[in-house]
Amino acid sequence: MTSLSHQLKRLALPQTDASLLICHDVASLLFDPKDAATMDRSTFYALGCTGLEELLGLDPVFADFQQTLFSPSSQTLERSVQSKEVNRQLDDSISLFLSRLCPYFLLKPAHKCMEWLIHRFHIHLYNVDSLLSCVFPYHDTKVFVRVLQLLRIKDSAHRWNWLQCLQKPGVPLSRAALVVHCTTDLGFMDFICSMVPTSIQAFSAHPGGCSQLRVVFSFYASTIVSALDAVEKVSESIISKLLPYVHKGLKSPLADYKAASYMIVCQLAVSVVLEAGLVDALAFQVVKSVVKEPVLDKEGLGCLMVLLQNQKDGAILGDSDTSVLLSLNHPQPSVRALALEHLMDVVTSGQVCKRPQTRADSVHMSSFFFFQLSLLDFITFFLQQQMAQYNTQSTWWNPEKLDANTCCYLNLLCRLFAVIMGGAGEGPASGGFRDLMKVLVQVHLPEPLMLFRFLCLLWGYGGNHGDQLDVKVGAVLQTQALYMGRALLASQNAATLRLLADAHSPVVPSLLVCLCSPVREVRRAGLGVLQSLSAADASPYQPITERLLRNSEEITADPSYLNTALAALHQDSLSSKSQTQQKKLQTSMQQLLEVVRSPNCPSYTAGSLLRAMSHVNGPDVLSALLPVLDRLQDQAGPDVPALLADEARLVQLLLGKFTQESAPLLATDRKCLELFVCALKSSAPSHPSIPSSQIIALEQISKSFFSSVGDESVQQKLLAVMFDLLVDNRSPQVANGVSSAFKGISVDAQLVANELSPPDKPAVGGTVQQSRRSRMTSVAEPEGGAVSWGRVCLILELLQHKKKLKRVQTLVPVLFSLLSRCLESGPADQTSVEYTKQLLLSCLLNVCTKLGPDGPAPDPGVLDEDKFSVELVVQCIRMSEVPQTHHQALLLLGSVAAIFPDKVLLNIMPIFTFMGANIMRLDDAYSFRVIDKTVQMVIPALIQLSDGQTSPHMVAMATRIMHVFADALPHVPEHRRLPILTQLVTTLGPAHFLWALMLLLFKLHATAAHAGDKDAALQKDLDFWICVCGQFEVNEQLTSVVRILGFLLRLPDDKDDGETQQAPLSHKKEEPEEKGEDLIFNVDAHSSKELRHFKFICVSFMAQLLRSNSFIEKRTVFGGPCPSERTLCFRLLEEILRYIHSVARCVEENADKPTAKFWRVLLNKAYEVLDQMNALLPTDTFITVMKGLMGNELPSVRRKAMELLNNKLQHRTRWEEPQVAVFLALIDDLLSVVGKPRSQLTRDGVAEHAVNRQTALYSLKLLCRGFGSAHQEAFAPVLVRAVEIVTATEEDKNVTGSGLLCIAEVVSTLKARAIPQLPRLMPAVLSALRDRKELLTNEIYLLSAVTALQRITETLPHFISPYLQDVTSQVSALSARLSALRNTLSTKLPPRVLLPTVSRTYSSLVLDRKTQLGALMSILKEHISHMDKDQLSVHQSELTAFFLTALDFRSEHCKDDLDEAERVEGAVIDCLVAMVMKLSEVTFRPLFFKLFDWSKSEVGGADRLLTFYRLTDAVADRLKGLFVLFAGNLVKPFADLLRRSERLFESDPGEHKTCLLLRSVLDAMTKVFMYDTQRFLSAERAHTLMSPLVDQVENLVGGAERYQQRVSQHLVPCVGQFAAALADHAHWKTLNYQVLLKTRHSHAEVRFSALLLLLEVASKLKENYVVLLPETIPFLAELMEDECEQVEQQVQSVVQEMENILGEPLNAYF
Secondary structure (H helix, E strand, O other): OOHHHHHHHHHOOHHHOHHHHOOOOOOOOOOOHHHHHOOOHHHHHHHHHHHHHHHHHHOHHHHHHOOOOOOHHHHHOOHHHOOHHHHHHHHHHHHHHHHHHHHHOOOHHHHHHHHHHHHHHOHHHHOHHHHHHHHHHHOOOHHHHHHHOOOOOOOOOOOOHHHHHHOOOOOOOOHHHHHHHHHHOHHHHHHHHHHHHHHHHHOOOOHHHOHHHHHHHHHHHHHHHHHHHHOOOOOHHHHHHHHHHHHHHHHOOOHHHHHHHHHHHHHHHHHOOOOHHHHHHHHHHHHHHHHHOHHHHHHHHHHHHHHHHOOOOOOOOHHHOOOHHHHHOOOOHHHHHHHHHHHHHHHHOOOOOOOOHHHHHOOOOOHHHHHHHHHHHHHHHHHHHHHHHOOOOOOOOOOOOOOHHHHHHHHHHHHHHHHHHHHOOOOOOHHHHHHHHHHHHHHHOOOHHHHHHHHHHHHHHHHOOOOOOOOOOOHHHHHHHHHHHHHHHHOOOHHHHHHHOOOOOOHHHHHHHHOOOOOHHHHHHHHHHHHHHOOOOOOOOHHHHHHHHHOHHHHHHOOOHHHHHHHHHHHHHHHOOOHHHHHHHHHHHHHHHHHHHOOOOOHHHHHHHHHHOOOOOOHHHHHHHHHHHHHHHHHOOOOOOOOOHHHHHHHHHHHOOOOOOOOOHHHHOHHHHHHHHHHHHOOOOOEOOEOOHHHHHHHHOOHHHHHHHOOHHHHHHHHHHHHHHHHHOOOHHHHHHHHHHHHHOOEEHHHHHHHHOOOOOOOOOOOHHHHHHHHHHOOOOOHHHOOOHHHHHHHHHHHHOOOOEEOHHHHHHHHHHHHHHHHHOOHHHHHHHHHHHHHHHHHHHHHHHHHOOOOOOOOOOOOOHHHOOHHHHHHHHHHOOOHHHHHHHHHHHHHHHHHOHHHHHOOHHHHHHHHHHOHHHOOOHHHHHHHHHHHHHHHHHHHHHOOOOOOHHHHHHHHHHHHHHHHHHHHOOHHHHHHHHHHHHHHHOHHHHHHHHHHHHHHHHHHOOOOOOHHHHHHHHHHHHHHHHOOOOHHHHHHHHHHHHHHHHHOOOOOOHHHOOOOOOOOOOOOOOOOHHHHHOOHHHOOHHHHHHHHHHHHHHHHHHHHOHHHHHHHHHOOOOOHHHHHHHHHHHHHHHHHHHHHHHHHHHOOOOOOHHHHHHHHHHHHHHHHHHHHHOOHHHHHHHHHHHOOOOOHHHHHHHHHHHHHHHHOOOOOOHHHHHHHHOHHHHHHHHHHOOOOOOOHHHHHHHHHHHHHHHHHHHHHHHHHOOOOHHHHHHHHHHHHHHHHOOOOOHHHHHHHHHHHHHHHHHHHHHHHHHHHHHHHHHHHHHHOHHHHHHOHHHHHHHHHHHHHHHHHOHHHOHHHHHHHHHHHHHHHHHHHHHHHHHHHHOOHHHHHHHHHHHHHHHHHHOHHHHHHHHHHHHHHHHOOOHHHHHHHHHHHHHHHHHHOOHHHHHOOOOHHHHHHHHHHHHHHHHHHHOOOOHHHHHHHHHHHHHHHHOOOOOHHHHHHHHHHHHHHHHHHHHHHHHHHHHHHHHHHHHHHHHHHOOOOOOHHHHHHHHHHHHHHHHHHHHHOOOOOOOOHHHHHHHHHHHHHHHHOOOOOHHHHHHHHHHHHHHHHHHHHHHHOOHHHHHHHHHHHHHHOOOOOHHHHHHHHHHHHHHHHHHHHHHHHHHHHHHHHHHHHOOOOOHHHHHHHHHHHHHHHHHHOOOOHHHO
16 A cells, blocks of 8 residues: 555545445354344343443442443444544543453453444544553453454554464464563564553552553553563663653552563563663662662562672672662672771670661662661660579570560560671681670670570571571571581580580480481581480480480481480380489480470470370370370360460370380370370360361371280270260261271271270160060160160271271171061161161171171081071061162072071062062162172072972072073063073073073963064064074074974974963962973963963074074184084984974864964974974985985975075085985985875875975976086986976876976086987976966976077987977077067056056066166167157156156166176167157257256266267267257366266276276267257367367276277267368367377377377368468477387378379378
8 A cells, every 4th residue: 555545545434344234244253244243233132231330240440331331322333424523532531431341351251341342432443552451461361362353454554464464364363472572572562661650640540440451551561671671782762662651650649550661671671781870870770769669679679689699790889878788789799808807896896776867868878778777776785684684593495485676686686696607607707706695695695504495496496387487497507507506515514514414404315306407407406415414424324315316327327217216215214224224214215205295395395306206105105194184174274275386296106105015004004094084085186287186186096906805895095085085076077087097906896896886785685576575575765875876886887997897796696676666666767777787787787797708607616596686677677668778688588598498488589589679679779789799699599409400399489590690581671581580590590591491481471461563562572582692592582492392392282272271389288389381371361362471482592593693603603513512403403303293283183273373383383493404414324314304204294394405505515425325315205295196186186285296396496506507417316206297197287397497407517418308398388388377377398488489498408309399499489579579568458557567577677687677678769669749748747757766776776887888778778769759849959958967967977978978979979960969068077077078986896987987978969060050169168178088088098999990980970970071271280289199298109199090180171271271380390200100100100191192192290
């Protein structure tokens, strides 16, 4: 954009902005522009007002805009037509609002307000700077990008054009990019700096707005500091740009603004060397800022130090009047030394109080230094006052017990000591500091004992967590104090040393604390002090100090070694050989314990000593420390203040002394037990950071501790207290502590039993009768003597996971007593006691598990069987309605069954009946586990007591149990049914009881009422039953099938319904035990219909099982039949044959009864079982079985055997030689079936016998096909018998037809061996062909006769001459009849009859008889040719629909078989062309375009294109010039196909299909060009077709042979006709040149083909080609020297042909 355009843009009126007139897209922050354009102004106004109200709830500063920007009048304000003054005021108001909105920009209310401003006031166009100032602090958010996308900053001269690159991708502005632009664009830096004053001004009227400005200050400081750090060189322009804002910040009363300015000054100081004047000015401003508003005094002084240290060096003292504090921090050592000397003079000369007034007037003096000087004055004065007051002598200086003044004094003393010690080490001023130390000691610590008390304070104060002195004593100061103490000890006399090493002195205990320090130097220094103190004699600590000094290296190396050393000393004090030494050691250890016990000893020192004595344990140690624990427990009472942190830690350490070694003291010292119990009951925390005594004491109760107590009464007491804590305390920590403690200890169960039931109260009887008797005989007394249910439940919960429990059997009576109490509760209490029941049952289950889950039953001495009340458990099951209670009871019964099976088996049926009625209906994993566990535990016990699985009692009991499960199965969740039944059968034994379960399931289905589709219900159940069987091995499944067949054979054939009587499943005790078979299916209790249905289900199941995938796969996995499985197969075969014989007998017996159909169906089902069984048999066995079956008396059995044989022969083609011999042995048996006489047969028997003979002939045919070529002599009798059948005059025609087919197969196999039978055979076959009546009425007979004649003619053509005349005449007669029949169908039937039939026939033939479609199309073609125009007009739509379907033959039915598709599609196209030839132009045009649209559909893909262009070629060939009228719409499709033909087909024959498509397209184009008489090729069409057509010479798809054929036969004629149709010199020239360019192709084949095209063009143009010779000759000349010999020869041939065409030689042109 030019400068003039910029000026015009600035001068343009707002109302001329075209964007205001566009309503299609509206700028919006929250909505899509198109959606925003559909919203009215009131919607945006309501949205903005809502946002403003929400902002007012956050900050009242937005109230100023309610009557301006968000007033109702603003809805009608259009700023584009307002005056300059109004717009200026509006801009100011918008800028102020955006400044105040900045801190809340990320909130939704802010977005709503901004949406209104954008919509109404177009702030994204007219207030861009203010808008960006509001959002820049959030430059790395998505909302920033959304605002940025609203701006129009495409103009390169726009100030914000550098942000345009972020608009399209929609990515936030990175921090790095922001900083880089800030360093390169000083205007942008000024923009960022100016944001701060603007924001401050916006909130100036509201004093509370400082916190809202924090985001602006943060953005300002981070951006400017990062920019200064990133810029390579800070220029003067940058400094001049920043200084005004820095000065403003230093003068500002706002702490955040001032802090930001400090940061920028520091960054300037480290980034660039400033001029001296500027440094002084900045330093002056910083100092003035600190003095004026000392809110950030430390930060200000730090800024000043950074500024001065990083700038020029100069005189700091003297004339510069700079503070001593800055001099002390100066980088030059000489300056720091002068400052130290000056400070020394001031302090030692006592001139601190004489502060010169001139210093206060110095502008460079910081207020912080004034504070330090005043503090020094206060220190001196206070020390002088304390010297007069603090003269008392005390053993320990214990900060925990000192008053506030004394603590303040010690605080200042420690600080002075630390300052002086820090300066007294090295350096030129060290001597002065040492003098100061002397003065400090002389004035404040004049006495040695007082001095060492002070040093002891410093040695141990590092472990004080209370920090009463408010001073930090680090490892350095501690080490310095130790070194000082060592030096002082060296100068002390013997008397002083004795006092310092005395029992009441804190020196040795304090040194022991130092020896535990984690810092090596502290430990080394402590050992040095101890070494100096060892010179003192008669010290009670002497044995300890001597031992420690001998191990000084170990102590120095390991901070924990002191613990080991003290533990060894304590052990020696108990077992030393020398009594004198032992007594000394005991005295020393007792003295240490006495120090801990002393009230004057600081608790942190006592705690450190106890930590050092962590391995020193025992009754004596605990006894010595009990007073301390007693004292601290008294202090921690509810009416006294909480303990100090170190006191609380001391209590923790004291309770830690209750260990395994000291546990016996609890039994001997009553006070010890009381204190421990008191600790257990102390729930209040002694200090917030320390666990309560209760928790600590519980942690001490470990297995070893509890066992070491020894006294059962004390153990009982501890258990009672722990259980009381659970009852009375609701703290989760306490509950966890009690649980952990109880879980860890090893407890006698009797102690727990005592807590569950008071020992003085008699236990309730174990049975229900006993409990009732006790209630009747006992005096009615309240329940006050019993343990509360809450306590019982808590104890039982603990027992759930208790493993270390001795004598668990002692719990059994108490638990059953409590269970009896639960059962006595009234209905109102049932809900509350159910959980208690579950706990009791679970505890009893755990007891049973511990007593011996897998081993033998426990001895009666361990557990009495009478104490286990199974009746109570069963009653619990019956009375409860809660599933969890049922689960626990069943699991308990399962465990009891393994221990006391007799007691459980007395109630086994009620148990399983209850499971079936309740538990099995629940859909949860736990219920399933309960069932699983119960079955696994109870049933093995039943088997064990019943002397095995096959005893009658066991079978009856197991059947009843399975009956319960089967009855409950419909109510069991579907996904649980299979696992439940699998587990049941697995436990019972699948080989013995799987069949029984299956029969029970069959019976339930047969006797149940099924609503809806009964077949679907049966199939669903069959699938489930097969899944159940599939869970077991193949042998077990086969065994079950054998036993099912045996059960069916034992059932009666039928029964009289009058005999039915309902017999209940259960039996009375006085009746004899019911048999297992009667329990499965009691015939007397069911109707005859139910009996028949039951049988049908059984046989159907067996048939489906043997052919199920699960059975076959499992059999395949195990590698085929093993010997045992083979034996089972034989047994199964025997049983199924017996059953088939039985059913076949019933078929005969019931042939005239209503049940005849049932028995036939059942027989077929039995045959199915046999079929599947045969599939499992080895071939040799199969043939043997079939041979026996074919000799059966029943025709149906014989026929079934032959069908099985045929099935085997059809589905297998390779046989071993022994198997072939066995098959050949069947020929005689089959011949006997074929020739068996028909005498004495009923009418139905004759028909059935005929069917058997046909089946036998078919079997012989299959045998001959499979084995005849290798064993011809075996089939000679077959041919003889077949000829006899054919020659018989009164033979059944179906049998004769089967005989003819058998003859055809045998003759083709025997070949010359069949010649002797020709004299009998040929007359019979020809006679069959002469029987016109049978031929026309029996299709099979006709086909059989024709097939036999055809096979005989093929096999023995040289031996049928005597019969050749008859054969020819018969064949001719058949052919004539077929032709006449086809002509009759085509011409005589009306279209309304024939056309639907043709359509249906096509749909049938296209599936599996495609070869017959040609004949069908010929019938339709002839029919169309005989239709008149009216008929065709009526049926055209029907024909069109049919042809559209038929033309899809290639795409839907024959994609890969191209030859078949070519043949059928050709017949369809011929038929369609016949219809087209009878249409007019008016009727053909819509048909053609409908076909054209059909070809472009995506349904059929590219195959439809191939079909359509083949049809187009055929239509163009027939219509000739008329088709040109319709070809205009094909020009562009022709061109497109030629361009992309290589990419149309992706299947395997894709290249061949492409070649076929190109051929059809080129041929169709050839015919269009050939018959063009109307100037079809206009300039536009010629241009469209020319390049794609000529480029086909380069298309090598299909290989060399197909390419050459396509070029020579299709492309060359097409290009020639194209050239002839052009009739324009300009187009000829273009075409000729494009062809010539192809002669320079890299492939020789393409160059050769181009020459063919060139010759064709010349031959078509004849003399008109002369004008094209000049441009042709150079190309021909190049080709005459071509590297390919064939191309070179072709050039010579082309030149000769051209000479012949043009009639003149071409040599002159070369």
